[in-house]
Amino acid sequence: MTVDGDSNRCCASFEALAERAKVLESSDSADEALVAWMQETTEFTYRQRGIIALMMGAIEDTNSALHDSCVMLRAAGTALLTRAQAEGKARDDLSGAELFDLIAALAWLREQPSHAARADHLFTLIADAILTDSSGAHSGGGSEPGTTAPTETAPPPAGSRRMNNSIQQRTPE
Numbered sequence: 218m219t220v221d222g223d224s225n226r227c228c229a230s231f232e233a234l235a236e237r238a239k240v241l242e243s244s245d246s247a248d249e250a251l252v253a254w255m256q257e258t259t260e261f262t263y264r265q266r267g268i269i270a271l272m273m274g275a276i277e278d279t280n281s282a283l284h285d286s287c288v289m290l291r292a293a294g295t296a297l298l299t300r301a302q303a304e305g306k307a308r309d310d311l312s313g314a315e316l317f318d319l320i321a322a323l324a325w326l327r328e329q330p331s332h333a334a335r336a337d338h339l340f341t342l343i344a345d346a347i348l349t350d351s352s353g354a355h356s357g358g359g360s361e362p363g364t365t366a367p368t369e370t371a372p373p374p375a376g377s378r379r380m381n382n383s384i385q386q387r388t389p390e
Contacts, residue, residue: 230265231286234258238293248306251297252344255320258294259340262324269325276317291317307347319343 237257241250262269275283276291295313302309323343327336 230261231283231290234261235289235293238297242296242300246306247297247301247304248348251301251307252348254294254297255316255323255344256340258290258320259323259327262320263327266328269321269328273321294320301348306349308349311347316347319347 234254234257238254241254244250262272271281271283272287275281276287278284281287291313294316298307298311298313298316301307302311323336323340326332326339332339
């Protein structure tokens, strides 16, 4: 994998994810917008096998061909997170940089054959840990009464249990 060859292809997708975040910023539900974007970004990084290591290095390396795109992507996620936090729908002790790290970790886990089967469940656990309920408390783990626990089957991630309906309303890439 060459940085120069992949950066042109990836940057266009990074830009699409940043644009998607802008669209989601105007959606009715800040928490659903955040989780949808997290899911789409995790799926993108998973599809671009090996890009996680490049992204994690590039975000800190101003000389990297991917630096500006990674900074743009982190800023897009930070805007969605900040909106959700302002509305009391996401925990306020999480930064945009930490959100970026969590997405990278989730994508990396999906790349590992021994962990891929648990990727959906782990995504749900992380999303639920980020979100708060209407009282501002952390959502916690586990399923809500009357729902089934997440399955440990195939990609793409199902997202948070709150997202089952809204995920289907994605815009094309």
